[in-house]
Structures are given as C-alpha cells and as structure tokens.
Amino acid sequence: MLSTPVFQIDTDTKTVISTSQDYGRYDSLLIAVGSRPFVPPFEGLHKNNVHVIRTLDDALDIRDAVKGAGREIVVGGGILGIELAAAMKEVGGEPIVVDNDDRLLPEQLDAQGSSVLAKQLENKGIQVLFGFEGKEITGEEDATGFVSKQGDQIVGDLVVIATGVRSNTIIAKNSGIKFNKAIEVDEHMQTSVEGIFAAGDCMEYNNQWHGIIPWATATARIAAQNMLDFGSAKFESITPSNQLKVAGIDLTSIGVIHPDSPDYEILVSVDTENGKYFKAVLKDDVLVGGISLGSRKIALKLRSLIMKGENISDIKQTLFEDV
Numbered sequence: 001m002l003s004t005p006v007f008q009i010d011t012d013t014k015t016v017i018s019t020s021q022d023y024g025r026y027d028s029l030l031i032a033v034g035s036r037p038f039v040p041p042f043e044g045l046h047k048n049n050v051h052v053i054r055t056l057d058d059a060l061d062i063r064d065a066v067k068g069a070g071r072e073i074v075v076g077g078g079i080l081g082i083e084l085a086a087a088m089k090e091v092g093g094e095p096i097v098v099d100n101d102d103r104l105l106p107e108q109l110d111a112q113g114s115s116v117l118a119k120q121l122e123n124k125g126i127q128v129l130f131g132f133e134g135k136e137i138t139g140e141e142d143a144t145g146f147v148s149k150q151g152d153q154i155v156g157d158l159v160v161i162a163t164g165v166r167s168n169t170i171i172a173k174n175s176g177i178k179f180n181k182a183i184e185v186d187e188h189m190q191t192s193v194e195g196i197f198a199a200g201d202c203m204e205y206n207n208q209w210h211g212i213i214p215w216a217t218a219t220a221r222i223a224a225q226n227m228l229d230f231g232s233a234k235f236e237s238i239t240p241s242n243q244l245k246v247a248g249i250d251l252t253s254i255g256v257i258h259p260d261s262p263d264y265e266i267l268v269s270v271d272t273e274n275g276k277y278f279k280a281v282l283k284d285d286v287l288v289g290g291i292s293l294g295s296r297k298i299a300l301k302l303r304s305l306i307m308k309g310e311n312i313s314d315i316k317q318t319l320f321e322d323v
C-alpha cells in the first residue's frame with residue numbers, strides 16, 4: 001500500500017493505524033521506516049533553491065537546478081555531500097563543499113587522510129572549505145549565498161544541505177515503543193513490545209547505529225528469522241565498511257579507524273602528491289581496521305585480512321605494497 005503513512009500502532013489490539021481507512025491487523029510486525037535528512041536550524045531555509053537529498057525526486061530536482069546555477073554550495077563534507085559535489089561537477093556545476101568541522105568524512109577518515117582527499121578533490125575542481133559554521137542562507141526569494149556565524153560569505157545560487165540523518169521514531173513515540181535516538185531493540189531485533197521488531201536506519205542496538213545498507217540488511221535478516229521462529233537468530237554487530245568512489249578516487253574505510261587505547265598498533269603510509277593514504281590498525285598483530293585512499297587493491301587486501309582475523313605479523317611491513 002503506497003502513499004499510506006503509518007502513524008501509530010495499537011499494541012493492545014495489534015492493529016496498524018495508517019492514513020488509509022484500512023486498519024491492518026498483524027501477528028508479527030516489522031518497523032523499517034528508515035531515516036530522514038537532518039537540517040540544522042539555519043536562517044533562510046525556506047528560500048527557493050535550497051534542497052536536501054533523500055529520494056530520487058530530490059536528486060532529479062537538484063540535477064535540474066544545477067543546470068541553471070552559477071555555483072553550488074554543498075553543506076556537509078560527509079559521504080553524501082562529497083558524492084553530490086562530484087556528481088554536480090560531472091553535469092557542469094561549480095560546487096563548493098563547506099563543513100563546520102576541520103576535516104572531511106570524520107566517520108571514515110582521520111585528519112591526514114582528510115587532507116589528502118581534500119587535495120584530490122580540489123585537483124578535480126571541487127572546492128572544500130573547513131571550519132565554516134553556517135548561519136544564514138542569504139537572498140530575497142531565491143538563495144544567493146551562505147553566511148557563517150563569523151560573518152564569512154560564500155556566493156552561490158543553489159544550496160544543498162547534507163548534514164546527516166535522523167532516525168524516524170514517530171511511530172514508536174505514538175505507540176509506547178521505547179526509543180532513544182532510534183527505536184531500541186534487543187539482540188533478536190525485537191522492540192520493547194513483544195511481537196514488534198525493527199530493522200535498518202530507524203533502530204539502534206546496544207548503542208550501535210549505522211545509516212548504511214550493510215547495517216540495514218544485517219539487522220533485517222535477524223529480524224526476519226526471529227519473526228518466523230523467535231529465538232532462532234541473535235545479532236552481534238557488523239564491521240562497518242564504507243566504500244566511496246568520487247570522481248575516480250577510491251576510498252574504503254573499515255572497522256576500527258580511531259583507536260582509543262595504546263593497545264593498538266597503527267601503520268600509516270602517505271603520498272599526498274599521488275593522492276594515496278593508507279592506514280592499518282592492529283591489535284595483537286591482528287588487523288582490526290583500516291583506511292585505503294587511492295587504491296582498490298589495498299582496500300580489498302585490508303578488507304580480506306580484517307575478515308579473516310588472522311595474525312599478520314609476517315606481512316606487516318609489506319601491507320601497503322600494491323601488488
């Protein structure tokens with residue numbers, strides 16, 4: 001049933017209440033309502049040519065708007081923002097990516113990796129501006145630029161906000177189902193209400209949350225198994241892995257990349273000129289995380305070694321050799 005938002009679940013009568021007049025009865029229920037774009041409270045958000053990106057229609061609208069724009073401002077230097085800027089460049093745009101942080105992709109990269117990536121993007125004509133704390137989208141009816149809290153101004157006639165997502169929790173809120181930042185589930189992906197499960201962007205487990213497809217499919221599988229045969233599957237975690245390809249730049253970031261204790265060993269190789277950056281994080285000579293920028297082969301190697309979880313002391317020194 002398309003175009004039929006559900007807004008509440010009557011957990012006593014086991015009924016799903018939606019905008020249609022058909023109230024759906026269920027024996028077992030999965031909530032998989034995903035997430036929505038998070039938009040910081042900038043002034044001037046209502047102006048023409050200010051967009052977010054979530055759906056195909058959003059993407060098509062933005063593509064049309066790029067055609068008439070002189071310069072595009074992408075707010076947010078995460079995966080979505082960078083991919084978007086690269087796509088804009090491809091269709092003839094002049095994008096600038098602004099971020100309040102001092103680095104790109106804080107979830108996937110460290111400071112050194114970020115500066116290698118920023119340099120590569122700039123070589124491809126995508127400007128990157130760090131430390132820009134956005135305040136106001138300027139212009140009368142149409143957007144004409146973006147001003148920071150410090151008073152710096154960027155001129156641009158298309159603004160796309162890609163500053164992250166928030167889980168959809170309204171159904172949980174309306175139905176007495178426990179939620180925090182996302183809907184809370186146990187290791188069976190069951191919510192605080194028996195017989196109601198959740199999977200994907202809308203749920204969190206044990207303080208873990210990821211807004212990526214591997215998380216959605218892994219949690220959905222566990223939920224499905226338990227909905228058919230309760231207790232048959234338990235969720236543990238996933239090894240978060242992000243693969244990004246922007247204008248020909250391969251970036252893969254897997255597992256632990258920001259280790260927080262001296263028990264980890266870190267190996268790094270940087271070649272800014274050629275846009276290459278590699279990092280390996282080891283614990284007791286086992287690879288537990290890594291970053292590969294600029295080489296698909298190294299990315300595959302790191303991924304395979306992380307999955308195997310074996311002792312790699314004998315190949316540590318040659319880990320970043322692109323063979």
Ligand SMILES: Cc1cc2nc3c(=O)[nH]c(=O)nc-3n(C[C@H](O)[C@H](O)[C@H](O)COP(=O)(O)OP(=O)(O)OC[C@H]3O[C@@H](n4cnc5c(N)ncnc54)[C@H](O)[C@@H]3O)c2cc1C
Nearest residue numbers: 005006032033034035054199200201202211212213214216
């Ligand atoms: C532009 C973009 C690019 C992305 N690229 C990648 C990528 O390259 N790799 C990656 O791993 N991840 C990517 N992601 C993230 C990925 O799309 C999500 O993690 C994934 O779609 C989550 O799946 P989901 O089923 O939980 O939610 P969704 O795919 O968001 O599906 C939720 C569905 O629920 C519906 N819904 C919402 N509220 C209600 C309601 N009240 N009643 C009924 N229906 C409702 C929505 O309309 C939607 O159809 C990207 C996301 C975006 C926006």
